[in-house]
Amino acid sequence: MSATATHLPPPIPGASLMLGMMLVLACCIAAGGVSVARRETETRRERDRQAQHALDSAMQVEARKLEALYDGHLKNTGSLLVQSMRDSEGARRAAQNVEGVQRVSWLFWKSASPETHLSIGFPADPPQPEPTIEREHSGLPRPRVLLDPKRIFADVGGQSSGWIDEPGKPLMFYVQVLATAVVLTIDRAEVETAMNGFFKTWLKQEFRAVEQLGGPDAVMDAHDKVLCSVGKPPVLRPDVIAPVISRFGVWQIVSWDERSLRVGYHMPTLAGALALALLVAGCGIGMSVQQRRAALVAQQRVSFVNRVSHELRTPMTNILLNLDVIEESVPDSATSRFGLVREEAGRLSRLIENVLTFSRQEEGRLKLNAAPCLPAEIVSGIVRQFEPALLRRGITLTRTHEGPQSEAVLDADALAQITANLLSNVEKYAVGCAAAVNTRRTENDFTLTVSDEGPGIAASEMRRIFEPFYRVDDRVQAGVSGTGLGLSIALDLAQQMGGTLKLIPSEKGACFEFHVPLENQA
Amino acid sequence: MTILLADDDPVTLESLAACLQPEGFHTLLARDGEEALRLWQKHRPDLLCLDIMMPGVDGYEVCRRVRATDAGVPILFLSAKSEEIDVVVGLRLGADDFLRKPFGKHELIARIGSALRRTQVAQSPASSFQLGPLRVFPAELRAQRDADSMDLTPREVAILKLLHERAGQVLSRDTLLDVCWGLEYMPESRTLDQHIAKLRKKIERESDEIIETVRGVGYRWRGQG
Numbered sequence: 001m002s003a004t005a006t007h008l009p010p011p012i013p014g015a016s017l018m019l020g021m022m023l024v025l026a027c028c029i030a031a032g033g034v035s036v037a038r039r040e041t042e043t044r045r046e047r048d049r050q051a052q053h054a055l056d057s058a059m060q061v062e063a064r065k066l067e068a069l070y071d072g073h074l075k076n077t078g079s080l081l082v083q084s085m086r087d088s089e090g091a092r093r094a095a096q097n098v099e100g101v102q103r104v105s106w107l108f109w110k111s112a113s114p115e116t117h118l119s120i121g122f123p124a125d126p127p128q129p130e131p132t133i134e135r136e137h138s139g140l141p142r143p144r145v146l147l148d149p150k151r152i153f154a155d156v157g158g159q160s161s162g163w164i165d166e167p168g169k170p171l172m173f174y175v176q177v178l179a180t181a182v183v184l185t186i187d188r189a190e191v192e193t194a195m196n197g198f199f200k201t202w203l204k205q206e207f208r209a210v211e212q213l214g215g216p217d218a219v220m221d222a223h224d225k226v227l228c229s230v231g232k233p234p235v236l237r238p239d240v241i242a243p244v245i246s247r248f249g250v251w252q253i254v255s256w257d258e259r260s261l262r263v264g265y266h267m268p269t270l271a272g273a274l275a276l277a278l279l280v281a282g283c284g285i286g287m288s289v290q291q292r293r294a295a296l297v298a299q300q301r302v303s304f305v306n307r308v309s310h311e312l313r314t315p316m317t318n319i320l321l322n323l324d325v326i327e328e329s330v331p332d333s334a335t336s337r338f339g340l341v342r343e344e345a346g347r348l349s350r351l352i353e354n355v356l357t358f359s360r361q362e363e364g365r366l367k368l369n370a371a372p373c374l375p376a377e378i379v380s381g382i383v384r385q386f387e388p389a390l391l392r393r394g395i396t397l398t399r400t401h402e403g404p405q406s407e408a409v410l411d412a413d414a415l416a417q418i419t420a421n422l423l424s425n426v427e428k429y430a431v432g433c434a435a436a437v438n439t440r441r442t443e444n445d446f447t448l449t450v451s452d453e454g455p456g457i458a459a460s461e462m463r464r465i466f467e468p469f470y471r472v473d474d475r476v477q478a479g480v481s482g483t484g485l486g487l488s489i490a491l492d493l494a495q496q497m498g499g500t501l502k503l504i505p506s507e508k509g510a511c512f513e514f515h516v517p518l519e520n521q522a
Numbered sequence: 523m524t525i526l527l528a529d530d531d532p533v534t535l536e537s538l539a540a541c542l543q544p545e546g547f548h549t550l551l552a553r554d555g556e557e558a559l560r561l562w563q564k565h566r567p568d569l570l571c572l573d574i575m576m577p578g579v580d581g582y583e584v585c586r587r588v589r590a591t592d593a594g595v596p597i598l599f600l601s602a603k604s605e606e607i608d609v610v611v612g613l614r615l616g617a618d619d620f621l622r623k624p625f626g627k628h629e630l631i632a633r634i635g636s637a638l639r640r641t642q643v644a645q646s647p648a649s650s651f652q653l654g655p656l657r658v659f660p661a662e663l664r665a666q667r668d669a670d671s672m673d674l675t676p677r678e679v680a681i682l683k684l685l686h687e688r689a690g691q692v693l694s695r696d697t698l699l700d701v702c703w704g705l706e707y708m709p710e711s712r713t714l715d716q717h718i719a720k721l722r723k724k725i726e727r728e729s730d731e732i733i734e735t736v737r738g739v740g741y742r743w744r745g746q747g
Contacts, residue, residue: 310602310603311602313602313622313623313624314531314534314602314623315533316623316624317534317537317600317602317623317624317625318531318533318534318537319624320624320625320626320627321534321537321538321540321541321625321626321627321630322537322540323626324541324626324627324628325537325540325541325544325627328544328713328716349624352624369609369610413622
């Protein structure tokens with residue numbers, strides 16, 4: 001079973017994260033409040049449109065003039081074509097002189113002459129129906145449009161002309177002279193395009209009066225194509241449309257009113273949202289300051305402990321060195337007391353080392369230095385240091401080693417500290433019992449096992465013993481001293497070395513196993 | 523074997539000297555960096571033990587200046603500072619080892635021995651002599667018995683060397699004290715016995731006596747065989 005030590009995350013970054021989240025939340029609340037409280041009111045003002053109406057009338061007059069001109073042209077050409085049925089080339093040339101003529105058809109009043117058709121330009125696809133007055137058609141079936149002979153030949157002895165502009169039929173113009181009629185099929189779109197071209201030029205001059213008003217106004221054809229415009233036309237539908245209607249198409253002068261958008265806010269909603277946002281931001285800042293202050297105090301405490309522990313190291317060195325100096329001159333009667341002083345000095349050294357390691361760990365500065373060393377020898381050195389103390393407490397320790405005594409690359413100080421912390425527990429808890437320290441070296445790993453036959457660790461405590469400052473309660477009452485840092489530090493050092501420290505289930509007593517892989521160090 | 527010790531704590535300085543002198547090391551004591559540099563210039567010791575935090579010129583600076591003229595002399599840092607960065611700086615400046623306070627005499631002597639050994643091995647092939655099953659390397663303060671290597675102090679090396687030079691002869695306590703401790707020292711007779719006892723513990727194994735006690739006279743090594 002393995003256990004992991006619990007560590008609080010470094011407090012300052014945590015505080016910053018919390019502050020950041022609270023501020024983002026406050027911003028979201030404020031933005032949401034502003035958007036909910038926002039009210040838009042549109043005001044529309046009608047414009048003076050005299051210029052637009054004048055333009056409409058002028059354009060209508062212009063369209064009529066164009067129509068009349070076109071009528072006259074068709075009439076003249078029709079009269080000419082009545083004569084030239086036999087001269088198809090002459091007829092074609094005459095028809096091509098008029099914009100929009102697609103086909104010329106000759107029809108006859110009670111005559112044996114067949115109806116004749118002449119296509120001008122490219123044939124339309126699908127083919128335009130041929131005008132006819134024959135109810136029964138001879139020859140190949142073709143699309144045809146039946147005309148009323150009574151209308152065309154109403155004045156069969158004289159001359160007549162007119163438009164045939166009926167729904168479902170192509171636009172046609174007829175000219176009848178003495179029982180012969182010429183029907184011209186007109187392409188309405190072609191005439192419209194020609195008129196568009198004319199209006200574009202015409203509007204250059206005529207649109208100026210509207211232009212001076214600043215718009216938005218525009219002149220468009222029936223397909224919503226803009227011929228000219230002023231101002232930026234809005235996307236919405238025009239407020240006024242003035243049409244210009246002709247046989248060949250419809251144009252429109254479109255105009256929009258003046259619009260302005262007023263933005264206002266619903267004050268109670270806005271005030272409520274902003275107050276809530278301020279409250280959240282204030283709470284965030286307050287909590288962050290509090291946390292920062294607490295973290296600072298904790299940091300100062302750790303730094304203080306660190307400094308004091310450093311200062312303790314020099315006098316500790318002096319004590320240890322001088323104990324070694326006088327060792328040889330201690331009278332036999334005092335040897336036991338001398339040993340006691342030495343053990344206590346060793347204990348104090350370990351305590352200082354543990355406190356320093358813990359404070360470095362808390363500050364996130366604990367780093368290890370791996371170097372070649374003899375791990376089994378390091379463990380033996382620590383065992384030798386503990387031997388007198390264990391003997392005094394009636395603990396019989398067995399030291400064994402398996403495998404070669406070869407070098408390994410690891411942090412010797414960390415290994416020594418782990419060994420000392422595990423043996424320190426044996427010394428405290430396994431009074432009068434047997435204990436064993438075993439090291440095993442294989443090609444790829446190193447394992448240290450420290451076991452004793454003492455009271456062991458209850459199942460409920462197994463997970464918590466690796467937590468810093470945790471101590472088993474009844475043992476405090478039993479008079480066992482300690483800081484509760486030893487196992488936590490040992491676990492942390494083991495993990496930093498890339499290894500594990502586990503409490504191995506055993507029938508009697510406690511058994512800890514430290515295992516570290518040694519990669520490519522065989 | 524001369525060792526220069528530099529530490530601004532007078533008690534530490536005196537304690538270090540008190541540990542090393544009985545083991546046969548000569549010591550030079552400096553209270554600050556400038557004094558350390560002066561003593562080094564004058565005496566050219568075999569090894570330097572430097573504290574890092576000293577007034578004026580600190581241990582790092584002493585190390586830097588010594589290394590500028592002598593790349594070979596072993597340098598050990600003895601410091602209460604033990605952060606990884608301190609160790610790294612020290613080793614980058616050319617120190618051979620970093621001994622973290624608190625430490626005891628045995629650890630200090632072992633580290634001094636291993637630092638000397640590294641430089642000795644690098645500088646010259648080791649000269650050695652055989653004492654029964656033991657091969658002694660005086661310059662490296664080390665003896666080898668089969669696969670085991672053991673650290674020795676200069677005093678222990680001196681005792682083994684004298685026993686080897688006078689193989690078969692019984693050496694009186696006075697001779698041993700005069701030769702190995704020097705005439706200016708007046709150690710107690712007990713000191714010699716303690717040294718011999720410690721030495722035996724290091725080099726001898728069960729039922730295998732190298733140093734023989736000649737009751738009432740002194741000690742002897744019987745020579746080969």
